[in-house]
Amino acid sequence: MITSDSLPPSIGDRTRKFIKRHDVRMSFLYGSFFTLLFIFLGLSFYPKFMPKIMSEQMQNGKEVIVYFTVISAPIAGLVLGIALYTFLNRHKGDTPPPDGPAIRTNTPVILVWTVVSSLFCLVAIVWGLVEMNVASSEAAENEPNAIVVEVTGSQWVWNFNYPEYGFSTDKLNLPIDRPVVFRITSVDVNHSFWPVQLGVKVDANRYAVTTARTTPNVLGVIDIKCAELCGLYHAYMESEGEIMTAANFNSWVKAEGGHTA
Amino acid sequence: MTTFANKTQTAPKPGRSLITKLNMGTGLVVGIVSAEVMYWLSKSWFDINEAAEINKILTLSMFAWCIGFLVGIGAFIGPFRWLIGKDLTAEEHLYMAGEGQGISRYFKYCTDHKVVGIQYLVGVMTMLGVGGAMAMMIRTNLIQPGSRLVTPEIYNSLVGLHGITMIIALIVVSTGPFGNFILPIMIGARDMAFPRLNALSWWLLFTAIITLCSAWFFGGIPTGWTAYAPLSVQAGPGMNAFIVAIIIFAISSAIAGANITTTVVTMRAKGMNLTRIPIFVIGATISVAMAIPAFPTFMASQIMAAFDRTIGTGFYDANVGGSGWLYAHLFWIMGHPEVYVILIPGVAVLLEIAPVFVRKPLFSVNSAILGFAGIAGLSFLVWAHHMYISGWSPSLNGPFMVTTEMISIPTGLIFLVLLGTLWRGKPWLKLPMLGVYAFIWNFLIGGVTGIYLSDVPADDYLHGSMFVTAHFHYTLMGAALTGAIAGLAFWFPKMTGRMLHERAGYISFWMVQIGFNLIFLGMFAAGSQGQPRRVADYAQTFATSDLISTIGAYLTGTGMLVLLWAVIHSWRNGKIAPTNPWGSKTLEWTVPYPIPLENFHETPVVTSDGYGYGRSN
Numbered sequence: 001m002i003t004s005d006s007l008p009p010s011i012g013d014r015t016r017k018f019i020k021r022h023d024v025r026m027s028f029l030y031g032s033f034f035t036l037l038f039i040f041l042g043l044s045f046y047p048k049f050m051p052k053i054m055s056e057q058m059q060n061g062k063e064v065i066v067y068f069t070v071i072s073a074p075i076a077g078l079v080l081g082i083a084l085y086t087f088l089n090r091h092k093g094d095t096p097p098p099d100g101p102a103i104r105t106n107t108p109v110i111l112v113w114t115v116v117s118s119l120f121c122l123v124a125i126v127w128g129l130v131e132m133n134v135a136s137s138e139a140a141e142n143e144p145n146a147i148v149v150e151v152t153g154s155q156w157v158w159n160f161n162y163p164e165y166g167f168s169t170d171k172l173n174l175p176i177d178r179p180v181v182f183r184i185t186s187v188d189v190n191h192s193f194w195p196v197q198l199g200v201k202v203d204a205n206r207y208a209v210t211t212a213r214t215t216p217n218v219l220g221v222i223d224i225k226c227a228e229l230c231g232l233y234h235a236y237m238e239s240e241g242e243i244m245t246a247a248n249f250n251s252w253v254k255a256e257g258g259h260t261a
Numbered sequence: 262m263t264t265f266a267n268k269t270q271t272a273p274k275p276g277r278s279l280i281t282k283l284n285m286g287t288g289l290v291v292g293i294v295s296a297e298v299m300y301w302l303s304k305s306w307f308d309i310n311e312a313a314e315i316n317k318i319l320t321l322s323m324f325a326w327c328i329g330f331l332v333g334i335g336a337f338i339g340p341f342r343w344l345i346g347k348d349l350t351a352e353e354h355l356y357m358a359g360e361g362q363g364i365s366r367y368f369k370y371c372t373d374h375k376v377v378g379i380q381y382l383v384g385v386m387t388m389l390g391v392g393g394a395m396a397m398m399i400r401t402n403l404i405q406p407g408s409r410l411v412t413p414e415i416y417n418s419l420v421g422l423h424g425i426t427m428i429i430a431l432i433v434v435s436t437g438p439f440g441n442f443i444l445p446i447m448i449g450a451r452d453m454a455f456p457r458l459n460a461l462s463w464w465l466l467f468t469a470i471i472t473l474c475s476a477w478f479f480g481g482i483p484t485g486w487t488a489y490a491p492l493s494v495q496a497g498p499g500m501n502a503f504i505v506a507i508i509i510f511a512i513s514s515a516i517a518g519a520n521i522t523t524t525v526v527t528m529r530a531k532g533m534n535l536t537r538i539p540i541f542v543i544g545a546t547i548s549v550a551m552a553i554p555a556f557p558t559f560m561a562s563q564i565m566a567a568f569d570r571t572i573g574t575g576f577y578d579a580n581v582g583g584s585g586w587l588y589a590h591l592f593w594i595m596g597h598p599e600v601y602v603i604l605i606p607g608v609a610v611l612l613e614i615a616p617v618f619v620r621k622p623l624f625s626v627n628s629a630i631l632g633f634a635g636i637a638g639l640s641f642l643v644w645a646h647h648m649y650i651s652g653w654s655p656s657l658n659g660p661f662m663v664t665t666e667m668i669s670i671p672t673g674l675i676f677l678v679l680l681g682t683l684w685r686g687k688p689w690l691k692l693p694m695l696g697v698y699a700f701i702w703n704f705l706i707g708g709v710t711g712i713y714l715s716d717v718p719a720d721d722y723l724h725g726s727m728f729v730t731a732h733f734h735y736t737l738m739g740a741a742l743t744g745a746i747a748g749l750a751f752w753f754p755k756m757t758g759r760m761l762h763e764r765a766g767y768i769s770f771w772m773v774q775i776g777f778n779l780i781f782l783g784m785f786a787a788g789s790q791g792q793p794r795r796v797a798d799y800a801q802t803f804a805t806s807d808l809i810s811t812i813g814a815y816l817t818g819t820g821m822l823v824l825l826w827a828v829i830h831s832w833r834n835g836k837i838a839p840t841n842p843w844g845s846k847t848l849e850w851t852v853p854y855p856i857p858l859e860n861f862h863e864t865p866v867v868t869s870d871g872y873g874y875g876r877s878n
């Protein structure tokens with residue numbers, strides 16, 4: 001005769017028993033704390049460290065970090081929650097602790113873990129590919145309106161040539177909301193052209209021209225740095241620039257001795 | 262009869278064989294004399310006033326040093342005997358194994374794997390000390406904007422030589438000491454498969470390190486450890502030291518890799534089938550096996566750089582049909598697998614430690630192996646994520662982003678294995694076990710920031726910034742070095758016969774880990790704010806972040822000194838260790854100290870894996 005006692009416990013029963021366990025509850029509590037902490041750090045702490053965001057690329061770069069942090073927060077929380085619980089639940093004493101349960105494997109857990117981490121990976125990949133595609137299709141456009149700046153790195157200064165206006169200078173001023181195409185090269189070793197607030201970066205190589213495109217969309221000062229070790233004064237290979245209104249830009253061009261159309 | 266009994270106790274007497282007269286001292290003498298002779302000879306062949314000719318002279322002299330040292334220490338006596346159709350006598354063999362020679366065998370061309378393990382341990386600790394001191398100088402120079410304590414020239418050399426010293430140290434930090442000393446005992450072998458090659462791999466590494474240090478005398482290296490061309494081609498004579506050191510190191514690691522791999526494949530004790538191999542052995546083998554295809558490309562990249570510098574070949578000169586991108590490819594085809602060559606054995610040490618201190622079996626050994634194998638396989642397909650912003654065709658970035666992000670899946674499995682092992686356990690928080698927890702925290706941060714960087718839009722902003730520096734220190738130092746230090750605490754009783762000083766160990770652990778997190782959380786902030794890496798100076802904006810990093814660096818540095826004290830003190834007069842202080846079930850804990858020459862009096866027979874802890878629930 002089969003009574004309900006001799007049946008294996010139902011999934012519902014087992015789940016209820018599982019979530020009543022002290023270690024499960026505490027791990028969950030610690031895990032939730034870490035999850036919330038990371039979400040907070042991602043959403044409101046991290047962005048404070050970014051410089052002013054002055055282009056779509058820069059916005060994308062920031063969003064990747066903020067949202068990846070938020071998505072990965074529950075996984076990080078789970079890991080740290082379990083770790084912290086066992087850490088606090090430690091064995092004290094000078095002899096090895098008594099043996100724990102001999103759990104050698106657990107197929108459902110491994111499967112769920114693998115599927116979840118694969119999904120996380122998939123989200124990251126799709127996100128990256130989509131954003132990258134937006135960036136490169138924008139780059140593929142001809143942009144008849146674009147302003148071309150020829151950037152030349154040399155040990156240890158940047159030079160900016162504006163062929164359309166016929167002058168070159170060591171300042172990188174640009175008109176707001178107008179696409180810009182950088183054509184970048186070097187006269188000696190590798191440098192890396194980094195207009196920080198615009199969120200783009202491309203190496204400057206000798207005997208080669210590399211390209212970067214962006215559209216500055218906020219007024220303000222930008223810093224230009226070199227992001228590739230290029231010898232003695234690499235740290236001092238800096239320039240400044242400004243994103244300005246079209247009118248201000250035109251008067252700057254005139255002041256620099258360029259001709260406006 | 263009494264004389265016979267005495268004879269077995271003292272060192273074997275191989276007559277007046279040359280072998281008995283050679284040691285590190287004769288190696289140094291012959292090495293330096295060879296270098297000098299080559300220097301004077303080549304000075305008469307080449308014009309010392311021309312840059313390319315100086316490169317020829319120095320490169321030849323440095324190779325002469327390496328070969329001369331090996332000749333002087335007796336590395337080629339065996340092969341030479343083979344050449345003339347003889348071999349070493351049995352007594353000479355025994356002599357080379359160092360039996361009964363006390364301390365002096367550590368300064369000889371010794372074939373005992375335990376001696377080689379200790380040589381690696383001391384060598385690695387020296388390198389970490391030197392590299393760490395350079396890190397302290399770097400952080401001191403960056404304590405505030407405009408401090409300029411050292412010239413930019415010295416600063417760049419510090420950055421480059423800190424980098425390459427630490428990279429070489431970390432590549433061998435686990436597989437050198439533990440892979441040579443512990444691994445053969447773990448699998449029940451009497452020695453390594455090729456004992457003489459084992460000695461060769463260590464002494465080659467030794468000559469490479471000395472060569473690398475000589476860079477300081479020739480003006481340092483201006484390139485960072487990545488040694489990008491054309492900067493490396495244009496660089497001064499110090500660069501020759503870097504190039505020669507890398508070429509020698511690549512040979513050393515190929516030999517060590519072949520040796521460890523062969524040992525594990527062919528010399529396991531009876532009954533140790535694939536499912537019973539300890540996880541550290543698997544991790545170490547995967548690591549050294551990865552090094553075998555990876556480092557030759559590094560070597561090739563440096564040989565080409567040497568040709569560009571000495572005879573003007575122009576491999577990396579776009580003006581004559583070469584390309585700087587060729588260098589970047591060759592370098593990173595080595596460079597990315599290399600970070601996992603460093604990481605995997607460190608993690609494997611921790612996976613070996615966790616079951617012992619939680620008293621539970623390692624959770625899902627298969628997932629751990631799959632994780633290591635997946636990481637190892639993928640790591641050869643991701644190199645160009647270092648080149649997203651090189652200016653090459655952007656459409657090439659997509660595939661490399663996909664492969665790079667896929668590494669998060671096997672990496673996740675490693676976390677699962679650790680969590681499953683901890684789950685429902687009551688860990689014994691001895692020093693080795695603390696390393697497991699530090700690893701979980703550090704590698705989580707290192708791993709997640711790695712996912713940011715693998716994403717092209719984020720990398721466009723962060724590439725070449727301090728953010729990258731912080732990320733890879735979290736993986737290499739926070740994970741791999743933490744694993745190696747835990748391994749040292751774990752195996753110290755077996756390697757020295759004494760327990761590591763506990764209190765000093767704990768103090769050091771917390772100082773190092775808290776300091777470490779200060780350094781690199783500060784550096785993440787600086788990078789996010791837009792501070793490029795490898796800069797000798799920086800703007801006021803970054804002052805707070807950099808100050809935090811520097812304070813953290815001093816804390817870490819002091820903690821490391823405490824650890825050094827603990828190691829030296831315990832080695833000389835620490836508490837005598839029992840045979841199996843942690844109650845571990847792997848084979849190395851069955852042998853007594855001092856470990857007999859061929860490890861086991863009776864060959865062990867293995868009937869289960871080493872993780873049979875736990876009550877059946």
Ligand SMILES: [Cu+2]
Nearest residue numbers: 226228230234
């Ligand atoms: Cu630079």
Ligand SMILES: [Cu+2]
Nearest residue numbers: 596597644647
């Ligand atoms: Cu990489």
